[in-house]
Amino acid sequence: TLTDPSRRQAGSNQGPLELRSRHCKFLSYMFYQAVRDHKPVWMLEDMRTMEYFYWEENASLRTYSPSEALLYAVVHNHLPYAQYLLSHFPEEALQVPGEHFCYCPSSAPHLAMAVTYDRRDILGLIIKIAHKLPSLNSYINRTGCFHLEDGKTPLHLACELLRSETVLILLGNGASPRIKDSKGLTPLDVILEQMWDSKVNVASKKLCLDYLLLFMPSPQFKMRKILQDHPDHWTALLGEDKFNSLVGNTPTSLYLQAMQTILQSLPPSHFPKSIQELPIPQDLMGHGD
Template structure:
């Protein structure tokens, strides 16, 4: 059984072999969705992993949360975020993340489409100091692995409407550029252009969500391309979206009103407060029965 693994002290090949066995046992236990209390017993008393340089380390709450994200272990993620809100979102060791500047949990939640765990992470971040909160929401991923993308860029790249709306509602900035100079809007437009026949409804839904949060005067690198290929982009986006996006027409009264209404919603009220807004059904992509 995985929880019977014990680490045997010492160094060298035997210690490294025992660490690998112990580490895999913990990974397997999270994958099998064992109870949170049992996983915590394993993490704090029984399992270790081997790091470069011969260092033997116990799993941190941050590293355990990464496993919970991969395997969608929602109860374990909730336990870690409740008991160790700062520690669970801290930078993991180099064995788990090549970039040591910030933690990858938000982007990983988006990449694996773990909407409920993402919501719990965002709830934990609400209570952080303002500077720490912004650092988590708007962190840029490793330039080598993630192309300097924020979690919001990843949500646009992978077309995750639920993740996108949660991030925007909790204060993620739609104006930041990745290492290529693209805003999240540029990333989404590239997805619309490359495979227009695939998942178009979800892509346009993401675009409509962005409309409510981006400033009207946002300058984005793809704007000249839209103007140079006007007919194509009008066909892809629809005339009203195109005209508004490139500044040839003001936003509709509906978009203007929604921008005002959404600014009145604090992160503490999001996303539950959306139920009280006059959103049409197609702009409510979330199953908002998310447990507090």
């Protein structure tokens, strides 16, 4: 299935260039399959640096970049290979892949992919490298393509997918809950919209909401008007204190204010170790290592 059937039938009549093209296309597929099958790192690196042709016609001979290889490692959860690529090629591995991958130059596709596929171990490795490189100072807050991905940050994606542990990991490592996507929605809006639209997974939604509020003093969000217009619904869903705080009827609780102050003082590069040493409720500790 790797080549056109008519070409397979006429294989005996193909010239050396076309045969080499087919062979290189096969090698490119073999590399993808090898990452998927979690082959050893040394084997993957040998395959990655082999020259191959892209699937498109008239493409030039080339090799896979560390960035492209890391995308495959994230998708297929090949942790040892991700570790190797990030430790040996930290800046190259986190570059936006080439023109044959549809990503905006200012996006963070590896981080977004790790959130989407729930690869928290690889997510942690990526964030750790980003903290060390000045060129990736704002990496965790990069937005996706405004045309294809609605300008979502990785935090937007984590909230959309209700990955509460990932939400906390991102927030603790410097992800801003105030950035808006192309629709003007903050991550808090994303959660509130889901709570408004459906009663499914309410516990996960509430946990994501609580984590966001821990890192968001004086929250500003687009859904405030809907909360104000339907007080009974939201009071029953959130509780009276949280509802009144969100719509601005009352200040946030002293406990939440104290936690916000403490968390703001923690250096993101030491998260989650720094939060594990705080005397906070156990449910805030279940964010993974």
